[in-house]
Amino acid sequence: MKSFVDFFMFRTGNFCVPDHARICSIDQPAGLLVYDGCCAAAGCDDRESKNNGSAFRDQKPKKRIVKAAMEFVLIVINAFVLIVLSSFFLLLGISSAIEEEPRAAKISFLFFGLNGLVWIFFLWAPPVARPLNIPVLSGLVLFGLLSLARFFPGRSPERDDSDVRPYDERDNMFARNNLQQYPELVQAYYEMRPENRSVDTRIHAKPEFGDKAQVFHHDLAAPAYIAAFKYLERAIPLSDGDVAADKKEINPVAFTRTLWEFARFYGACDVGFTRVKPYHFYSHRGRHAHHWGEKTDQDYATAIVIVVPMRVPMLKQAPTGSVIQESAQKYVEVAKIASIVAEYIRGFGYRARAHTDANYDTLCVPAAVASGMGELGRMGLFMHRDFGPCVRLALVTTELELPDSPKLSSPSMGEFCKICKKCADNCPSGSIPHGPEPVSRNTRHWSISQEKCFSYWKTIGTDCGLCIAVCPYTKPDTLIHKLVRFYISRNVINQRIALFMDDLLYGRKKGLPKTNPQKIFRC
Numbered sequence: 001m002k003s004f005v006d007f008f009m010f011r012t013g014n015f016c017v018p019d020h021a022r023i024c025s026i027d028q029p030a031g032l033l034v035y036d037g038c039c040a041a042a043g044c045d046d047r048e049s050k051n052n053g054s055a056f057r058d059q060k061p062k063k064r065i066v067k068a069a070m071e072f073v074l075i076v077i078n079a080f081v082l083i084v085l086s087s088f089f090l091l092l093g094i095s096s097a098i099e100e101e102p103r104a105a106k107i108s109f110l111f112f113g114l115n116g117l118v119w120i121f122f123l124w125a126p127p128v129a130r131p132l133n134i135p136v137l138s139g140l141v142l143f144g145l146l147s148l149a150r151f152f153p154g155r156s157p158e159r160d161d162s163d164v165r166p167y168d169e170r171d172n173m174f175a176r177n178n179l180q181q182y183p184e185l186v187q188a189y190y191e192m193r194p195e196n197r198s199v200d201t202r203i204h205a206k207p208e209f210g211d212k213a214q215v216f217h218h219d220l221a222a223p224a225y226i227a228a229f230k231y232l233e234r235a236i237p238l239s240d241g242d243v244a245a246d247k248k249e250i251n252p253v254a255f256t257r258t259l260w261e262f263a264r265f266y267g268a269c270d271v272g273f274t275r276v277k278p279y280h281f282y283s284h285r286g287r288h289a290h291h292w293g294e295k296t297d298q299d300y301a302t303a304i305v306i307v308v309p310m311r312v313p314m315l316k317q318a319p320t321g322s323v324i325q326e327s328a329q330k331y332v333e334v335a336k337i338a339s340i341v342a343e344y345i346r347g348f349g350y351r352a353r354a355h356t357d358a359n360y361d362t363l364c365v366p367a368a369v370a371s372g373m374g375e376l377g378r379m380g381l382f383m384h385r386d387f388g389p390c391v392r393l394a395l396v397t398t399e400l401e402l403p404d405s406p407k408l409s410s411p412s413m414g415e416f417c418k419i420c421k422k423c424a425d426n427c428p429s430g431s432i433p434h435g436p437e438p439v440s441r442n443t444r445h446w447s448i449s450q451e452k453c454f455s456y457w458k459t460i461g462t463d464c465g466l467c468i469a470v471c472p473y474t475k476p477d478t479l480i481h482k483l484v485r486f487y488i489s490r491n492v493i494n495q496r497i498a499l500f501m502d503d504l505l506y507g508r509k510k511g512l513p514k515t516n517p518q519k520i521f522r523c
Contacts, residue, residue, distance in 0.1 A: 074130075075123060077137060082119035088483075089115055095480045096505070100313065104505035151491045152415050156437065156444075164279035165441040167363060170286030170293065171196075173203075173454040174358075180204045182289045199451045206458040209324075214461025216321045221520045222461070225321075228328035232357050238339040239354035247349030256402045259341065263306055266337045269391070270384065272305040272371025272405040276397060279441075280367045287358055296361040300351070300397035303362065304341060305371045308334045309387045312476055313522050315469045319428070320516045323465035330392040331357040338394035345398050352398040364393040366445075372407035378417040378424060379432050379467040380448045385409045386485075388473025412489040413473070417446070419492075420499055423467035426510055429456035432467060470510050472502040 093108030122133045169175055170189060176196065179186050190197045207213040210226045256273060263271045281298045285291045314326035335356035345352035355362045368382040369375060377383040384391045385408060424432040431453040437444050457463055468474055475481040488498045 074133065074137075078119055078122045078133070081137070081140065082116065082123070085115045085119070086112055088480075091480050095476075095478055099476060100316075101506065103507065107505055147487060147490060147494055149491055150489075152412065153492070155411065155415060156418070159444055161277065161279060161366075161443055164277075164443045166279050166281060166283040167441065168284050168286065169282040169296075169360070170284055172286060173450045175286035175292075176200050177203060177454065177458075178287065178289075182292075185289060185292055188293070203451065203455050203458065206455065207461070208458070209461060211461070215459060216319070216516050217461045218321050218516055218520060221321055221325065221516075225324050225328040228332050229358070232331060232335055232359070235335060235339065235356075236359045239342060239356060239359055241343065241346055243346045243351055244349045250348060250400075252400070252402050255400070259304065259344075259402075262344065263304075263337055263341055266340060267308060267333055268306045268337055269309045269387065270307040270373050272307075272368065272373040273402050274303050274305070274367060274371040274404050275401075276300055276303045276362075276367070277370070279363075279443075280370070281362050282360070285361065287360070297353075298361075300353070300399055302398050302400055302402045303367045303371070304396040304398065304402075305364070305368045305373065306334055306338050306341065306394045306396070307368070307373065307384055307387075307391050308337070309384075309477075310390045310392060310468075311522070312390060312474060315390055315465050315474060317513075317517050317522070318465040318469035318510075319460055319462055320513055321462055321520050322517060322522065323469075324462040325520060327392065327463050327465070334392050334394040338396050342396045342398075345396070345400065350398055350400045352396055352400075355395040355397065357394075360395075362395050362397065364395055367395055368393055369409075372405045372409055374409045375411065375413040375417075376446050377413070377471070378421065378446050379427075379471075380446050381468070383413050383417075383471075383473060385413070386477050386482075388471050388475070389468045390471075390474045410489045412495070415492065416472075416488055416495050416499075419495060420472065422470050422472065422499075422502075422508065425508065426466050426470045428464070428466060428512060429453055431456070466510065466512075470506075472499065472506075 089108050089112035093105050093112060096102075096104035096108055122129065122136070125133070171193065176189070177200075179189055179200070190200075210222050211217065212219075259273075260271045276298070278298065280303060281296045283296065285294045285296060308330050310326050310330050314322045317323060335354070338354035338356055342352040342354040353361070355364070365376065365380070365382045374382055374384040377389050379389065381389040382391065382393060383389050418436075421434055424434045429449075429452040431449045433446075433448070437446055439445075440447060453464070473485070475484075484498060487494050
C-alpha cells in the first residue's frame with residue numbers, strides 16, 4: 001500500500017519519502033535517497049541525516065496520503081466519464097451505421113474520438129490542469145442531475161373534450177375525391193359545403209392513384225398498392241358479423257389481458273383500451289355511395305386501438321413509392337388483426353365491429369390518444385410513445401365494458417412538437433402549421449390543411465410521408481433511441497439539446513428525390 005501511495009505522490013509531484021530513508025548531504029547527487037546504514041559508508045554526518053529525516057517526518061504523511069487518495073478518486077471519475085461517454089457515442093455511431101444514416105455515423109464517431117482525447121488529457125495531464133478538470137467534472141455532474149429533473153414550465157393544459165363537435169366523414173378528402181364517381185352526390189354535397197367546390201374541382205382534375213402521369217409512378221410496383229387497397233375494400237364485410245347467441249360471462253380484466261396478448265401475437269406492437277366518446281365517431285358516413293350521409297352506429301362502450309409499426313427504412317425513402325407500399329402493407333396487416341379480434345369478441349356473444357382503412361365509422365387518432373399510448377403530433381397524426389408517428393392504426397368497438405388502459409404516454413411529446421416544427425419545415429405542400437395549436441370543432445388540437453396535402457399526394461402518386469420521415473421520434477426502437485426518448489421526456493432544456501443534436505446528426509431539411517429508389521420494396 002505504501003508503494004502504491006508513493007506512486008500517486010510521484011504522479012502528482014508530491015513524492016513521499018519513506019520514514020526509513022535519509023537525504024545524503026555530502027558528495028551525493030541532489031535528492032538521492034540513501035537508506036539507513038548507507039550514510040556512514042559515504043562519509044556523511046549521520047546526525048545531519050537524522051535531522052533531515054526528522055524534518056520529513058514532521059510533514060505529516062497522513063495529509064500526503066489523503067491528497068494521494070483524492071488524486072486517485074479524481075482519476076477514477078475521469079476514467080468513468082471517459083468510458084460512459086465513449087460507450088454512448090460508439091453505440092450511437094454503430095446504430096447509425098446499421099440504420100444507414102452515414103451523416104449521423106460520421107459525426108458520432110468524431111464525437112467518440114474527441115471525447116476520448118479530452119478525458120485522456122485529464123487522466124494524464126500535469127497538476128496544472130487540475131483547476132480545469134474539477135470544474136468540468138462538477139459541471140458535468142450538475143448537467144446530469146439537471147437532465148434527470150422533470151419540468152415543463154408553460155406546459156399546455158389538458159384538452160377540453162367536453163363539447164367537441166363530431167367530424168363529418170363527408171368532409172374528409174378521400175370522401176370528397178370519391179364524389180367525382182357519383183354525380184348524384186355532387187350536388188347534395190356542394191349545396192351543403194359550397195366553399196369546398198372550387199378547391200375540390202382543382203383536386204379532381206389531378207391524376208388518380210396509379211396513373212402514369214404521377215411523379216413516382218412505377219409500372220410494376222404501383223399495381224401492388226392498388227391491389228392491397230382493393231383487397232381492403234373487398235374485406236369490409238369481415239369487419240362485422242353475426243354475434244353468437246350464447247352470451248358468455250367474462251372477467252373484464254382477464255379478458256382485456258387476453259385481448260392485449262392475442263392482438264400482439266397476431267402482429268400488433270401495442271394495444272390500448274378506452275371508453276368511447278361521441279367525438280371518437282364520425283357524425284355521418286361519407287366514404288361510399290351506398291351509405292353516404294347515414295349517421296354512424298355509436299352504440300358501443302369500448303374502443304380497442306390496435307397499433308402496427310411501419311418499417312423506418314421504407315419511410316426514410318419519402319416521398320417516393322416506397323412509402324405508399326409500406327402504408328398499404330401495414331393497413332392490410334392491421335385490418336387483419338382488427339377483423340380477427342372483432343370476430344373473437346362476437347364469439348363470446350357481444351357485438352364488435354372492426355374499423356379499418358376505407359371502412360371507418362371512427363376517427364382512430366383521438367381514440368388512440370385517449371387510450372394512453374401516445375400523443376397527437378403537430379402533423380395531425382398519432383405519435384406512439386415508442387414508434388412516434390411511424391405507425392398505422394385500426395379500431396375495434398364493442399359493447400363490452402372493458403377497463404381503460406393506463407396512461408403510459410408522456411405529455412412531453414406534445415411539448416416537443418411545439419418547439420420542433422421539423423415536419424412543418426419539410427412539408428412540400430405547406431400543409432402543416434408553424435404556429436401554436438389551432439382550435440377547431442370546439443377544441444384545441446393539431447390539424448393540417450388536408451386539401452393541400454391530398455392535392456400533393458395526387459401529384460406525386462404516393463401518400464408522401466415526409467413529415468413522418470423527418471420526425472425525431474421516427475427511429476427504430478433500439479437501446480440508443482430509448483435513451484434519447486427518455487432524455488427528451490424529462491424537461492424542456494433536454495428537448496432543446498435533443499432537437500439541436502437531431503438537426504446536427506440527421507439534418508434539418510431533407511432533400512426531395514426526383515425518382516423512386518432502385519429497390520422500392522425494402523424488407
